Amino acid sequence: MTTAPEPPAQGWLQRHRMIITPLMFLLPGVAFFAVYVISPIFQSFYISTFEWNGLGSLSEQGEFVGLQNYRELMADRNFEVSLWNNVKWLALYLLAIPGGLFIALFLNQTIRGIRLYKSLFFFPFVISQVVVGLVFSWFYLPNVGLLNVVLGWFGTEVNILGNPDLATYGIIAAGLWPQTAYCMILYLTGLNAVDPEQIEAARLDGAKGPRMLWHVILPQLRPATFIAFVVTIIGALRSFDLISVMTNGGPFGSTRVLSFYMFEKALSEYGFRMGYGSAIAVILFLIMLIFISYFLWTMWRDERGARH
Amino acid sequence: MFPTPIEKRSRGAQITYQSLVPMALILWLLPLLAVALFSIRPGVDFSNGNYWGMPSSFELFTNYGKVFFESDMPRYLWNSVLITVPTVIGAVALSCMTGFALGIYRFRGNLLIFFMFIAGNFVPFQILMVPVRDLTVDVGLYDTKMGLVLFHIAFQTGFCTLFMRNFIRALPYELIEAARVEGVKEWRIFWYIVLPLMKPAIAALSVLIFTFVWNDYFWAVVLTQGPDAQPVTAGITSFNSQFVAQYHLMSAGSLVAALPPVLMFFLMQRHFIAGLTLGAVK
Numbered sequence: 001m002t003t004a005p006e007p008p009a010q011g012w013l014q015r016h017r018m019i020i021t022p023l024m025f026l027l028p029g030v031a032f033f034a035v036y037v038i039s040p041i042f043q044s045f046y047i048s049t050f051e052w053n054g055l056g057s058l059s060e061q062g063e064f065v066g067l068q069n070y071r072e073l074m075a076d077r078n079f080e081v082s083l084w085n086n087v088k089w090l091a092l093y094l095l096a097i098p099g100g101l102f103i104a105l106f107l108n109q110t111i112r113g114i115r116l117y118k119s120l121f122f123f124p125f126v127i128s129q130v131v132v133g134l135v136f137s138w139f140y141l142p143n144v145g146l147l148n149v150v151l152g153w154f155g156t157e158v159n160i161l162g163n164p165d166l167a168t169y170g171i172i173a174a175g176l177w178p179q180t181a182y183c184m185i186l187y188l189t190g191l192n193a194v195d196p197e198q199i200e201a202a203r204l205d206g207a208k209g210p211r212m213l214w215h216v217i218l219p220q221l222r223p224a225t226f227i228a229f230v231v232t233i234i235g236a237l238r239s240f241d242l243i244s245v246m247t248n249g250g251p252f253g254s255t256r257v258l259s260f261y262m263f264e265k266a267l268s269e270y271g272f273r274m275g276y277g278s279a280i281a282v283i284l285f286l287i288m289l290i291f292i293s294y295f296l297w298t299m300w301r302d303e304r305g306a307r308h
Numbered sequence: 309m310f311p312t313p314i315e316k317r318s319r320g321a322q323i324t325y326q327s328l329v330p331m332a333l334i335l336w337l338l339p340l341l342a343v344a345l346f347s348i349r350p351g352v353d354f355s356n357g358n359y360w361g362m363p364s365s366f367e368l369f370t371n372y373g374k375v376f377f378e379s380d381m382p383r384y385l386w387n388s389v390l391i392t393v394p395t396v397i398g399a400v401a402l403s404c405m406t407g408f409a410l411g412i413y414r415f416r417g418n419l420l421i422f423f424m425f426i427a428g429n430f431v432p433f434q435i436l437m438v439p440v441r442d443l444t445v446d447v448g449l450y451d452t453k454m455g456l457v458l459f460h461i462a463f464q465t466g467f468c469t470l471f472m473r474n475f476i477r478a479l480p481y482e483l484i485e486a487a488r489v490e491g492v493k494e495w496r497i498f499w500y501i502v503l504p505l506m507k508p509a510i511a512a513l514s515v516l517i518f519t520f521v522w523n524d525y526f527w528a529v530v531l532t533q534g535p536d537a538q539p540v541t542a543g544i545t546s547f548n549s550q551f552v553a554q555y556h557l558m559s560a561g562s563l564v565a566a567l568p569p570v571l572m573f574f575l576m577q578r579h580f581i582a583g584l585t586l587g588a589v590k
Contacts, residue, residue, distance in 0.1 A: 126573040
């Protein structure tokens with residue numbers, strides 16, 4: 001950036017305006033963010049070394065226990081179940097990406113009313129997860145839910161949310177509904193911007209169908225895929241609303257994930273163990289940090305590349 | 309265009325496609341359509357086991373009337389409005405400023421602050437839960453709308469800053485340089501040159517943040533507990549325990565709770581999608 005040459009007789013403010021101005025503009029946003037987001041992260045690390053029921057102040061009512069909470073976690077069977085469920089969420093939630101791509105390819109046409117169709121396909125994403133959870137728990141109802149009515153025609157039936165082996169998968173399927181819609185819209189936007197000349201050139205070379213998709217289209221969709229990947233991973237690890245609404249962690253705690261278990265330990269009727277809850281949150285944060293570091297690293301690299 | 313435009317295919321393929329799309333759509337929205345059907349049935353259908361047959365009578369107005377006049381639903385909806393609208397204004401205002409600072413000026417730590425906003429935006433809520441709840445209780449804002457608003461503004465500022473900064477980066481920089489040469493003060497550059505150009509970004513962010521905050525459930529249960537302050541996402545669970553197993557009312561209530569962001573989306577579709585897919589195209 002080039003700054004116009006300054007005339008000498010100027011006040012201090014005027015001379016330093018290129019640094020004062022951005023500071024003033026940043027101050028309110030950074031202050032808010034620091035108080036409510038950045039500092040709580042470190043506080044949670046600190047609280048996780050205490051046994052504290054959340055009443056009174058931490059320094060007076062809390063008891064410092066060092067790494068005791070983490071040792072307890074290692075032997076906690078519920079923690080293990082939650083962690084394992086998080087792995088399932090992560091792996092299966094990623095299906096939203098190919099699913100979204102598939103629907104986007106299906107809808108990337110110009111027939112009459114296609115815009116409305118695209119909007120209607122997208123619209124599960126706009127509905128709150130709480131309502132998605134309710135909608136799917138009614139969809140899954142034993143005997144009377146639509147799913148079991150249909151399965152009934154084939155002489156079978158399944159109580160998804162009542163079965164500890166299936167409940168988590170049932171919730172993930174509900175979560176995939178809006179998430180796939182999100183990925184679809186990302187890919188539809190990406191497909192819109194694919195270079196038509198490259199497609200024509202590839203067609204002349206005899207490429208079509210899956211080969212065209214893989215070698216010509218997907219490389220151009222890379223930015224969309226990256227964003228789909230970021231939002232899907234974050235969404236999978238943030239899953240809370242659906243579990244809370246659909247099973248409340250049950251049956252027999254089989255659908256807990258770390259975010260839900262943390263809440264249970266710290267705030268629900270199972271007791272107010274803020275320290276233990278924070279320890280669970282720290283583990284979840286560290287898992288997330290692996291992905292966050294990767295995302296930031298990728299963005300940082302692009303940012304460097306964009307500089308001139 | 310990929311895949312090959314359907315107009316270039318045979319007549320048969322075109323007809324197949326045109327009938328396949330609505331069928332796929334119905335299948336895709338089936339769980340929701342089922343709930344919509346529930347919400348216009350009379351309660352007696354459910355006790356008679358008539359879940360999926362023809363409704364024995366058409367009770368749209370009765371059911372939705374009950375939701376609006378015989379429950380706390382309007383209160384929860386109004387709470388949601390009072391939480392969501394100030395959050396949108398606050399977060400958008402703050403991020404216009406941060407985005408301007410980070411997008412226009414070069415100074416040491418610029419990229420670092422920018423990445424702090426992005427990183428903070430990705431963290432799991434649970435790592436913030438105990439300290440934020442504690443802070444809210446300490447300043448006397450537990451179970452108030454204000455407590456939720458302040459947190460939401462702070463948190464959404466992360467995403468909004470990412471959005472605004474990238475948007476401002478794409479504006480023609482010569483405009484600002486020209487203004488500086490003319491001797492225009494920095495804050496006037498912000499107010500008279502950059503801000504008017506940010507209108508599309510402001511519109512896109514407003515609808516997105518509206519949806520995000522309206523649909524929030526986690527912070528609603530962490531920071532509030534009664535019908536005085538709870539938004540509709542949290543209120544719907546108390547609503548459902550009031551009308552337990554009365555599927556016609558529960559489904560009507562859920563649809564009402566889900567409606568405002570849906571309306572927002574259909575009214576502001578172009579902005580909404582522009583916001584959501586920012587960065588999906590290079």
